[in-house]
Amino acid sequence: MTDVATARRSRLTPEREAELYEAVLDLLREVGYDALTMDAVAARTRSSKATLYRQWGGKAQLVVRALRQCKPHHLNDIDTGSLRGDLHAMVSQEDDCAMEQTSALMRGIAMAIHTNADLREAFSDQLIDPEMADFRKILERAIARGEVRSDCPALDFLLHMLVGGFATRALLDDKPPTQEFLISYVDAVVLPALGVHASS
Missing domain, CATH: 1.10.357.10 (Tetracycline Repressor, domain 2)
Structure with a gap:
């Protein structure tokens, strides 16, 4: 089909x-x-x-x-040699203007995903599943390098943390997400949760 x-x-x-x-x-x-x-x-x-x-x-x-x-970049293009570098590279794929537009799009579709089965299925098949597969490769490389323990409980929630930081910026601060904010969030919240030093 x-x-x-x-x-x-x-x-x-x-x-x-x-x-x-x-x-x-x-x-x-x-x-x-x-x-x-x-x-x-x-x-x-x-x-x-x-x-x-x-x-x-x-x-x-x-x-x-x-x-x-509208996503010109893909996670499978990212391999900087460190998890911190990879996460920073993910954040840097879009400039602040593009992030603001993406944030507006996500607000426009977020509630509908929960109430429209056809939209939820298409969103999962075409966007979420491919991104998750590429994201798992980034994590597998970090584990193989010894940066993150394979049994680290935060691994299961890493994508939730990243999406949460992006989505709640407008909700809590009434500001669009920016590269500066998200890089700071990665260093202060995401990496410590994984047991990785921000300087690594």
């Missing part, structure tokens, strides 16, 4: 596809997931709704694909 969807999408030029994804993300920031409609996407992009359904199958698949395409 994924191969069929990919083949269908290939009929669009990369420029046109990027334009559609950007329009979807703009609408997501403006109105949130639940209020975003295929009619609105069609109007914003001067497309037919039938074309959108034929290319992507539904709103959930289109939104998640747009979110995935």
